[in-house]
Amino acid sequence: xxxxxxxxxxxxxxxxxxxxxxxxxxxxxxxxxxxxxxxxxxxxxxxxxxxxxxxxxxxxxxxxxxxxxxxxxxxxxxxxxxxxxxxxxxxxxxxxxxxxxxxxxxxxxxxxxxxxxxxxxxxxxxxxxxxxxxxxxxxxxxxxxxxxxxxxxxxxxxxxxxxxxxxxxxxxxxxxxxxxxxxxxxxxxxxxxxxxxxxxxxxxxxxxxxxxxxxxxxxxxxxxxxxxxxxxxxxxxxxxxxxxxxxxxxxxxxxxxxxxxxxxxxxxxxxxxxxxxxxxxxxxxxxxxxxxxxxxxxxxxxxxxxxxxxxxxxxxxxxxxx
Amino acid sequence: xxxxxxxxxxxxxxxxxxxxxxxxxxxxxxxxxxxxxxxxxxxxxxxxxxxxxxxxxxxxxxxxxxxxxxxxxxxxxxxxxxxxxxxxxxxxxxxxxxxxxxxxxxxxxxxxxxxxxxxxxxxxxxxxxxxxxxxxxxxxxxxxxxxxxxxxxxxxxxxxxxxxxxxxxxxxxxxxxxxxxxxxxxxxxxxxxxxxxxxxxxxxxxxxxxxxxxxxxxxxxxxxxxxxxxxxxxxxxxxxxxxxxxxxxxxxxxxxxxxxxxxxxxxxxxxxxxxxxxxxxxxxxxxxxxxxxxxxxxxxxxxxxxx
Amino acid sequence: xxxxxxxxxxxxxxxxxxxxxxxxxxxxxxxxxxxxxxxxxxxxxxxxxxxxxxxxxxxxxxxxxxxxxxxxxxxxxxxxxxxxxxxxxxxxxxxxxxxxxxxxxxxxxxxxxxxxxxxxxxxxxxxxxxxxxxxxxxxxxxxxxxxxxxxxxxxxxxxxxxxxxxxxxxxxxxxxxxxxxxxxxxxxxxxxxxxxxxxxxxxxxxxxxxxxxxxxxxxxxxxxxxxxxxxxxxxxxxxxxxxxxxxxxxxxxxxxxxxxxxxxxxxxxxxxxxxxxxxxxxxxxxxxxxxxxxxxxxxxxxxxxxxxxxxxxxxxxxxxxxxxxxxxx
Numbered sequence: 001x002x003x004x005x006x007x008x009x010x011x012x013x014x015x016x017x018x019x020x021x022x023x024x025x026x027x028x029x030x031x032x033x034x035x036x037x038x039x040x041x042x043x044x045x046x047x048x049x050x051x052x053x054x055x056x057x058x059x060x061x062x063x064x065x066x067x068x069x070x071x072x073x074x075x076x077x078x079x080x081x082x083x084x085x086x087x088x089x090x091x092x093x094x095x096x097x098x099x100x101x102x103x104x105x106x107x108x109x110x111x112x113x114x115x116x117x118x119x120x121x122x123x124x125x126x127x128x129x130x131x132x133x134x135x136x137x138x139x140x141x142x143x144x145x146x147x148x149x150x151x152x153x154x155x156x157x158x159x160x161x162x163x164x165x166x167x168x169x170x171x172x173x174x175x176x177x178x179x180x181x182x183x184x185x186x187x188x189x190x191x192x193x194x195x196x197x198x199x200x201x202x203x204x205x206x207x208x209x210x211x212x213x214x215x216x217x218x219x220x221x222x223x224x225x226x227x228x229x230x231x232x233x234x235x236x237x238x239x240x241x242x243x244x245x246x247x248x249x250x251x252x253x254x255x256x257x258x259x260x261x262x263x264x265x266x267x268x269x270x271x272x273x274x275x276x277x278x279x280x281x282x283x284x285x286x287x288x289x290x291x292x293x294x295x296x297x298x299x300x301x302x303x304x305x306x307x308x309x310x311x312x313x314x315x316x317x318x319x320x321x322x
Numbered sequence: 323x324x325x326x327x328x329x330x331x332x333x334x335x336x337x338x339x340x341x342x343x344x345x346x347x348x349x350x351x352x353x354x355x356x357x358x359x360x361x362x363x364x365x366x367x368x369x370x371x372x373x374x375x376x377x378x379x380x381x382x383x384x385x386x387x388x389x390x391x392x393x394x395x396x397x398x399x400x401x402x403x404x405x406x407x408x409x410x411x412x413x414x415x416x417x418x419x420x421x422x423x424x425x426x427x428x429x430x431x432x433x434x435x436x437x438x439x440x441x442x443x444x445x446x447x448x449x450x451x452x453x454x455x456x457x458x459x460x461x462x463x464x465x466x467x468x469x470x471x472x473x474x475x476x477x478x479x480x481x482x483x484x485x486x487x488x489x490x491x492x493x494x495x496x497x498x499x500x501x502x503x504x505x506x507x508x509x510x511x512x513x514x515x516x517x518x519x520x521x522x523x524x525x526x527x528x529x530x531x532x533x534x535x536x537x538x539x540x541x542x543x544x545x546x547x548x549x550x551x552x553x554x555x556x557x558x559x560x561x562x563x564x565x566x567x568x569x570x571x572x573x574x575x576x577x578x579x580x581x582x583x584x585x586x587x588x589x590x591x592x593x594x595x596x597x598x599x600x601x602x603x604x605x606x607x608x609x610x611x612x613x614x615x616x617x618x619x620x621x622x623x624x625x626x627x628x629x
Numbered sequence: 630x631x632x633x634x635x636x637x638x639x640x641x642x643x644x645x646x647x648x649x650x651x652x653x654x655x656x657x658x659x660x661x662x663x664x665x666x667x668x669x670x671x672x673x674x675x676x677x678x679x680x681x682x683x684x685x686x687x688x689x690x691x692x693x694x695x696x697x698x699x700x701x702x703x704x705x706x707x708x709x710x711x712x713x714x715x716x717x718x719x720x721x722x723x724x725x726x727x728x729x730x731x732x733x734x735x736x737x738x739x740x741x742x743x744x745x746x747x748x749x750x751x752x753x754x755x756x757x758x759x760x761x762x763x764x765x766x767x768x769x770x771x772x773x774x775x776x777x778x779x780x781x782x783x784x785x786x787x788x789x790x791x792x793x794x795x796x797x798x799x800x801x802x803x804x805x806x807x808x809x810x811x812x813x814x815x816x817x818x819x820x821x822x823x824x825x826x827x828x829x830x831x832x833x834x835x836x837x838x839x840x841x842x843x844x845x846x847x848x849x850x851x852x853x854x855x856x857x858x859x860x861x862x863x864x865x866x867x868x869x870x871x872x873x874x875x876x877x878x879x880x881x882x883x884x885x886x887x888x889x890x891x892x893x894x895x896x897x898x899x900x901x902x903x904x905x906x907x908x909x910x911x912x913x914x915x916x917x918x919x920x921x922x923x924x925x926x927x928x929x930x931x932x933x934x935x936x937x938x939x940x941x942x943x944x945x946x947x948x949x950x951x952x953x954x955x956x957x958x
Contacts, residue, residue: 008452015453023465124695136614140554140606142561145581145599148588152596156589216735223689223730224750224801225723228715234749235738254458261460262562276461277566280468292461299456315785316739 009300016296080284097271108194116205138199147266170268189267208240246306253302257295325611336411347402352573355400369400397583410575418556424495429502437510455500466493467568485571550613554606637664644701659865670842672856680865685811724754727807731814733794737786743797744782769800792823811843849892864921871945881947
């Protein structure tokens with residue numbers, strides 16, 4: 001069971017690595033050497049670059065070499081900034097992405113639970129409708145645009161008003177250096193990133209709570225003489241948790257891997273997404289390969305974790321497997 | 323209903339872009355107009371105005387005039403933002419719409435083939451879809467765009483230029499295929515095991531007929547449910563690619579590229595970036611509302627979850 | 630308030646449950662009155678849609694549809710339950726009046742063990758610690774005839790058989806020694822042998838705890854085995870009620886006659902087909918004027934155009950115009 005799972009993970013990641021490799025080396029019209037050598041490079045220079053980077057070797061040799069240096073020796077270096085080791089630069093970017101993501105996740109879980117519960121309890125009323133439309137608006141806003149507008153408000157227009165004067169200039173402040181500065185620098189990015197998920201999760205939770213409230217066991221819980229609060233938390237919310245948690249696992253996995261790219265770019269946070277985008281623009285294949293592998297690892301791993309969580313949260317699933 | 327009307331209004335307004343550019347704005351929305359001027363209340367005002375603050379070297383494009391020419395002001399090239407907004411809307415809608423069509427058709431074919439025929443075809447297709455699915459959507463889209471944007475795409479005799487709208491259309495279409503194909507495969511698998519299909523096969527009804535009578539109508543319903551939601555996702559990803567300047571290429575516009583143009587003017591002429599964003603939000607919101615409505619109407623148990 | 634000696638445990642008067650709908654106010658339970666004496670088993674009989682389940686939910690205060698309108702009076706030990714604040718109602722619910730539902734699979738929360746769910750109810754109404762509540766759950770499961778209660782207590786509902794689940798459900802309902810137990814078709818989902826065991830359990834409960842039981846069913850066979858008194862409901866109304874022997878010996882309402890005819894005979898030749906009442910009960914939306922059973926009744930005549938009141942006949946009450954004539958004759 002566990003071995004099969006692991007095998008699947010390796011298979012999918014290998015597939016993605018081949019895909020990335022093919023996209024960047026075998027796409028008609030794409031020539032990494034030309035990109036590295038510059039626009040007006042002479043044929044001699046181009047040939048030298050080709051040889052230098054090993055582009056004149058067969059594709060499969062290049063692929064294997066890349067994989068070896070990424071996974072075995074771990075000394076993969078960038079094409080663009082020669083000598084820059086890829087793995088350390090990713091590790092350097094991870095805390096930035098994690099800082100952004102964890103804060104946003106706390107925010108979106110708390111707010112979306114509040115919204116979902118409120119909407120479910122006030123079902124059919126104006127409050128419910130308003131919350132659900134707001135949620136849909138949140139889902140419909142491109143995150144980079146929200147970031148721009150947030151910057152406009154907090155960095156320029158109202159920066160001098162008492163309300164936003166605390167917002168520091170764009171960029172990341174390490175937690176270990178200055179916790180307060182870290183917090184201040186990230187509040188606006190947190191909110192920006194969280195908006196989409198607040199809308200999404202609020203709506204999903206409302207739907208599954210309403211579904212739960214139609215179940216017979218809610219009537220039983222009331223017949224037992226339990227308070228409404230306990231019925232809500234221990235029975236309705238608890239049974240809705242499965243959907244919510246699995247959704248969260250998948251989204252969190254995708255975001256850790258660099259799904260925060262747009263938010264990082266808009267707020268000038270040099271996280272994994274930022275690093276990935278820079279590498280992509282420069283066709284810096286070693287960095288691209290490493291970051292994409294890193295990202296897909298989290299996607300695949302979060303899938304596995306969600307399966308485990310499913311079993312942990314729902315005894316019917318757990319016992320069916322055992 | 324409101325959503326549908328809203329969508330139609332937006333689409334019609336965008337279709338009227340050439341009319342607007344010719345009759346109302348009176349300038350070419352694709353050519354820079356740095357030294358031009360515009361008459362406001364009988365006074366000639368330069369489109370690019372000298373900066374009064376700071377060192378006074380730079381220029382700032384004219385702000386919103388709230389009338390005919392330069393209704394929403396100009397961008398850094400002195401182009402009429404309102405006219406570009408309408409043209410850009412055309413592109414955004416065309417890209418998202420055609421990509422949706424392609425995604426749904428390809429996904430339906432893959433899903434049906436994998437689900438209905440099973441065996442090694444299913445194994446190969448499912449694995450491929452698994453790999454695509456585990457590839458983070460944005461990374462895949464950006465990777466494909468970055469590679470093709472420089473030189474275009476050459477497939478045998480067919481060359482797609484780097485400024486062609488076909489590039490973003492194909493890329494966006496491909497990216498969401500697994501998200502639709504996987505549920506459709508599941509649905510077909512489930513249908514194949516239902517008793518009426520088993521009975522039909524037992525009676526010797528040919529496969530083609532089962533496919534046509536039992537499978538296709540069910541899959542069609544799913545596709546209709548997915549259509550508006552897929553298009554909403556496509557709108558968002560198109561704008562993101564264009565915002566990163568790897569989608570629609572200048573001098574063509576899309577709502578994403580206008581936001582990008584507006585980025586450098588964010589603090590002086592914020593409307594340039596805000597207006598296309600509002601257009602995106604309204605369109606995507608309408609699509610999402612429509613999607614909810616369609617799903618409630620066709621799939622009351624709302625089992626199809628797209629994420 | 631001192632309790633009169635002959636004061637019933639539960640007295641329901643003029644209970645109406647209606648639903649607001651596009652077609653106006655639909656009455657699902659129509660001016661229903663009945664009493665339950667201490668230690669008595671009252672069987673409520675009727676087809677689905679006759680309003681019997683809704684009546685039990687009304688007594689529990691569990692009708693939470695925002696479009697439902699409830700009027701009338703429900704007195705428990707002389708205390709009015711209709712309009713009682715939620716907090717007060719909650720103290721009665723589960724503690725003094727408990728309920729068993731038809732399908733214990735869907736009526737128990739799937740993610741908790743049966744022990745946890747029983748202990749939850751115990752702790753809601755007492756100051757027992759978690760450990761004591763759990764011990765109580767084990768005792769109760771044992772009392773309900775569950776083998777190895779100390780092990781079963783940690784099982785999830787889906788791991789048990791239908792009969793064991795219903796035992797757990799009953800154990801939960803009895804965990805606070807309620808004076809009134811409402812059982813809504815507790816044996817319908819079970820096979821016949823398990824059904825007999827559960828019925829024995831219900832009788833034992835009355836004997837040991839002296840509880841009153843309202844037993845809702847559509848199965849006249851079950852009624853014959855367990856009831857002291859019977860109330861037959863049709864289209865939200867009582868059509869006949871009385872002590873079981875009287876009602877079974879001399880059923881007054883054509884509907885009751887029809888229900889009794891549908892019991893398979895215990896001895897003698899099996900009929901090829903049990904007689905059935907033709908037609909289906911009317912929905913609240915299109916109840917006929919006059920006697921609600923009229924359209925399905927073989928004895929319909931002109932005076933059925935007016936809805937008959939309950940006529941007294943011996944120890945029975947019957948809502949049929951044939952009764953006064955028959956009683957006179």
